[in-house]
Amino acid sequence: ITNEDHHDIDDDDDQLNVEHKIVPTIYNTTETEPHKKDVPLTQESSTTQIIESNDLNFDIEYLIKKEPEKYIYTPIPKDYLSLVHCTVKCNKEGLISKTFSLYFDGQNENDRTFLLTARKHLKIDGHSEYFIGNDEKSLKNLNDENSIAKLKGINLTGTEYVFYNQNNQQSVAIIYNTHIFGSKEPRNITVLLYNVEKPIHPLKENETIIGEWRAGHATDLIEIKNKTPVYNKESKVYSLKLLENRVKQPSHKNFQLLITNGDREEDIIMQFGRIDDNNFALDYRYPLTAMQAFAIALSSFHNRFRT
Numbered sequence: 367i368t369n370e371d372h373h374d375i376d377d378d379d380d381q382l383n384v385e386h387k388i389v390p391t392i393y394n395t396t397e398t399e400p401h402k403k404d405v406p407l408t409q410e411s412s413t414t415q416i417i418e419s420n421d422l423n424f425d426i427e428y429l430i431k432k433e434p435e436k437y438i439y440t441p442i443p444k445d446y447l448s449l450v451h452c453t454v455k456c457n458k459e460g461l462i463s464k465t466f467s468l469y470f471d472g473q474n475e476n477d478r479t480f481l482l483t484a485r486k487h488l489k490i491d492g493h494s495e496y497f498i499g500n501d502e503k504s505l506k507n508l509n510d511e512n513s514i515a516k517l518k519g520i521n522l523t524g525t526e527y528v529f530y531n532q533n534n535q536q537s538v539a540i541i542y543n544t545h546i547f548g549s550k551e552p553r554n555i556t557v558l559l560y561n562v563e564k565p566i567h568p569l570k571e572n573e574t575i576i577g578e579w580r581a582g583h584a585t586d587l588i589e590i591k592n593k594t595p596v597y598n599k600e601s602k603v604y605s606l607k608l609l610e611n612r613v614k615q616p617s618h619k620n621f622q623l624l625i626t627n628g629d630r631e632e633d634i635i636m637q638f639g640r641i642d643d644n645n646f647a648l649d650y651r652y653p654l655t656a657m658q659a660f661a662i663a664l665s666s667f668h669n670r671f672r673t
Contacts, residue, residue: 387616442652449649494519524668529661540665557590593622612647613639
């Protein structure tokens with residue numbers, strides 16, 4: 367593969383990972399979702415699609431429509447039971463460049479609201495980074511100076527990323543396992559997230575939260591893992607029951623992230639997967655913000671050569 371070809375396939379490498387695709391299985395809406403509990407319908411518990419939170423001051427639709435800049439930094443409340451539905455659109459800009467846009471999905475296809483955008487940049491030393499902004503019109507001109515946040519690759523293989531928030535603080539890290547060449551097993555994902563109820567611990571210039579975590583010093587980090595896909599011996603494919611049937615196509619990018627709650631049960635806090643050639647479903651809930659969920663999704667748009 368030439369260097370130019372590598373750039374071309376870098377963001378969308380499903381054709382190179384046919385054996386590692388994860389098939390979305392049909393989700394039966396009559397089933398009890400693993401992340402939801404039966405909640406009595408009271409005046410304090412709204413039954414609308416937009417608000418299912420006891421915190422009546424948190425109106426997701428209002429924040430998105432009226433205060434989008436505030437919304438992208440706001441964690442979803444713990445008692446908001448539904449996943450927030452978003453779509454990531456991948457836009458090809460020439461032969462080797464791609465940009466990404468995040469939209470909140472409204473009641474129908476014509477009710478989408480723009481939230482965030484990102485442009486990938488490959489540095490001279492081979493490391494990749496994504497500049498994130500909230501101005502759809504300036505997408506092509508996003509750079510290190512005018513971006514509001516950044517996702518930086520910290521190794522050449524593209525298996526480790528650190529997200530820098532609007533205050534240039536490291537608040538999220540994403541780690542992909544290293545596959546052995548020839549392995550058909552899906553990739554494993556670890557996400558490190560600072561506890562939203564605690565202040566972010568400042569780090570020195572040469573430190574990362576991944577390094578602190580590996581050294582056992584990062585006690586304020588929440589460790590999140592992806593749900594392991596199920597392997598079918600007859601069809602010889604991996605499958606994943608992605609909620610609400612929003613993910614339509616097999617892809618090695620399809621994944622769900624799990625967190626252990628106070629009852630030691632696993633809650634799905636994010637799911638991501640391919641809808642069609644250019645669109646991906648991105649659904650998330652507490653403790654993630656829209657900005658953090660978008661950064662995690664962006665990290666999946668990279669071809670990780672197997673070693």
